[in-house]
Amino acid sequence: MIGTTASLLAAAALLLLLIAWIRADRALRDLPFGSEEWGPGPDKDAGLNGCPPEFVSQIFSGRDLAYVGRLNSQELERQFHHERNGVALMWVQQTSAVVQRIMRHHLEASRRSRDIEFVTEAGIFLQYAQLRAACALLFVGIGLSGAQQVRGIALYADRLSQHIGQVAGEFDASLRVREMKGARPS
């Protein structure tokens, strides 16, 4: 009996996830002029400037929704959700792309380094895994309940991505210094 209930619950949860994923995916496709409107051009890294933290807070804030709610128009509210969820999903995509790029650079730097600190590397990869999980959760959460409901996860993901960028950047800088010292004639 318990097995059947658990299976039904798991199936319902999976169905819910699938619906949320489809809704999020559709929201991305339905964005005006396609989801690549401001995406990277021929220079792949050009469109991948990180989003300043104050804008992340603004995108996921409930303040604008409260304002639109006071106007008492269902059409405006529908349009607001459509627009803001699209921006939020784009931020998730961009954050994921920026961190992937950072990790790719970091991996290349790690391969060149002779003295890798296991604890530091494990820490970075753990945070990277957390960030990817947060992005997946955000993608589903935005599709399911809207950007304002997942604000906490978005702010957490933003802090993680900044931390990963900072740690990887420091590692790369120290590697460059070591390489320059090694290149000098003794």
Add this chain to the structure above:
Amino acid sequence: MPLQQAYDDLVNRSLSRIPCELGRLIYLASTREYNTGHYYHQGLADRFGPEAAQKALEIAHRQAFYKVSAYSLENLAEELERYLESTKEEPLECLRAWQKLEPYRVAVPADVSATVARLFTSNLRLALAILRFRRGQSRQHP
């Protein structure tokens, strides 16, 4: 420091005459050549040199863009209303043209965060819809 001087001159002379931040953004975007993406301002270039003028315009454009993008929807709707009043065109006609042609899309500077660029155009679409809605309401209940 010709760049700093050019920037101060731009802010204190040209931009201070424009009554709202959205107007300043549109003005700065209009100094950018569509084909090359370079900024050009005759008076500024004559006084401080073309390079300093180009850089000052580029910096001011980016600053104005981030400032407008950071507005709440309520503030942006007010700002848009102020801008439309300042153009001296028929406001409803202007609203329709902006909704149809989305001319504000050319106001996005190069090399800014793609997400903020999206937020900017998305918020302007919403602000335009809000102003249209408000005008419809005031016609129904004068």
